[in-house]
Amino acid sequence: MSKLHSHEHWINTAQGKLFAQEWLPPQAQGAPIVLLHDSLGCVALWRDFPAQLAQATGHRVIAYDRLGFGRSDAHPGLLRLGFVENEARQGFTVLRDYFGLGDFIVFGHSVGGGMAVACAAAFANLCVGLITESAQAFVEARTLEGIRAADLQFAEPGQLQRLQRYHGSKAEWVLRAWVDNWLAEDFADWNLDAMLAQVRCPLLSLHGDNDEFGSPAHPERLLALAGGPGRVRLLQDCGHVPHREQAEQVLAEVVQFLQ
Template sequence: MIDLQTREHWIGTAQGKLFAQEWRPLRAEGAPIVLLHDSLGCVALWRDFPAQLAHATWHRVIAYDRLGFGRSDAHPGRLRLGFVEDEALQGFTALRAYFGITDFFVFGHSVGGGMAVACAAAFASQCRGVVIESAQAFVEARTLEGIRAADQQFAGPGQLQRLERYHGSKAEWVLRAWVDNWLAEAFAGWNLDAVLPHVRCPLLSLHGDNDEFGSAAHPERLVALAGGPATMRLLHGCGHVPHREQAEQVLAEVSQFLN
């Protein structure tokens, strides 16, 4: 095991403070890896994965809570159409400025995968590589079915408390930001088709064959439309959270990709 330095940070923005955490090997190598969480996620819900990733790759790993999530400040309003692409120029840009990051790798899970694609496209000359895990490339019926099922589950007694453990009083906003945006009629035509050709760096798409929020059509489309070299790995017997369900496989794939 390599030694890691772990630090917490607060990043000021015009809309509020963002919480970030970094895991730095004592002899960190290469550009940092920035993690972008899923629709209900936050830094804490990455659990041990950031430390495992830093150990496996020798790269500094940075994760942050988007505005409205986790330990970051509450969002002042509702997410607007285009929020996936806009994160590249909002929280992600604030994080890069705070840490003085030039070149970077980006790793995004679920909707964070779409945001990672947007970051790689917006900063094509600085992004060294993008890893997307369980990412959605468009609005699929399977995705919407999974969201409706989750919404019904969270309506049960005590279920919202699961989110309150990580998001506090923002939990209801977090849930509605996910469900209401994805199920909105205005969002039905959303996709990453126009963004993907601007991704010039290598791209790795990891996707479980049992992902309840998206079929293999997503990684296939992501890889087909990316503007740079792109590879997909379909993980057998895996659901929507590969970094938790098949952590060793994910770490091996990412390490090989970075090398």
């Protein structure tokens, strides 16, 4: 295999620095793929998937830690209703400007999938491909049950340290940003319907059949309402993190989609 080059970047924003990393194949082709992490995630938690993705597709891959997560600076406040949609005009826009991105492909996991939809909608003339993985399109009982169970688990002794390994002193903020927003009364009617109608590019929606945070109703709704052509791939015997549980299958699906 030819050698990938990886570079780390620190991006200044009005609210603090963002950490980003890019993986460059020797002869990068096509539009760069930008990765958007999940509610408790960060660049480091993608593990070796970005490198695998760059190697398999030949595309440049860029991932970043949203403000408040991973190696990025602490968030000055709390996340509020609209935070999913707003990422397109906040961190993602700063990242686009910093890297001078024209056409791009966006790939989001879990809540990052919702943010990816928002990015594809906000930059419909530049987004040439949208990939969602385990994305939530609306607030489902199964999602809330999964979040309540995780909240209880993190309350047990030593569990928060798992998050501190990746988010440091921001770990408690990261957990509350996830749990408290999704369980809030004003979040109950949240959905991606309006955003999906503004999407123009092709969509690939990947979803595990055993996803504890969302049923197949989510990829079906994404497919039904997205403004561009799309396809759903329901992965068998797979939970909420397909890129870790079934990396080869996910890479094969993405390669096929990009062709």
